[in-house]
Amino acid sequence: MTADALVIFTPSGKRGRFPLGTPVLTAARSLGVDLDSVCGGRGICSKCQITPGYGAFPKHGVTVAKDALSEWNAVEDRYHRVRGLAEGRRLGCQAQVMGDVVIDVPPKARSTSR
Numbered sequence: 497m498t499a500d501a502l503v504i505f506t507p508s509g510k511r512g513r514f515p516l517g518t519p520v521l522t523a524a525r526s527l528g529v530d531l532d533s534v535c536g537g538r539g540i541c542s543k544c545q546i547t548p549g550y551g552a553f554p555k556h557g558v559t560v561a562k563d564a565l566s567e568w569n570a571v572e573d574r575y576h577r578v579r580g581l582a583e584g585r586r587l588g589c590q591a592q593v594m595g596d597v598v599i600d601v602p603p604k605a606r607s608t609s610r
């Protein structure tokens with residue numbers, strides 16, 4: 497059996513279980529969550545920005561561990577050096593699900609908000 501994790505997106509409340517290592521953007525797409533992507537997941541456009549939430553979420557019945565997403569990777573590092581990523585943000589095409597997690601999709605990352 498493959499280990500999987502619960503992924504909950506806010507504000508939509510859409511949720512699903514995904515194999516560990518699934519990119520957040522892939523999880524969002526398979527649930528129909530409105531998370532934008534212009535560069536096709538190459539770490540260039542930053543449209544896929546998300547804010548992971550850590551700690552207890554009684555409302556959702558989950559506690560999110562600090563390592564619920566994969567480590568900050570080289571692509572995010574490059575983007576941050578060149579363009580800058582706001583504190584706490586990750587690139588959804590790069591961050592992978594490693595444990596139960598609550599993911600907030602900021603207004604700018606929703607394609608319908610523009």
Ligand code: FES
Pocket residue numbers: 532533534535536537538539540541542543544545587588589590
């Ligand atoms: S989809 Fe473009 S940076 Fe993630």
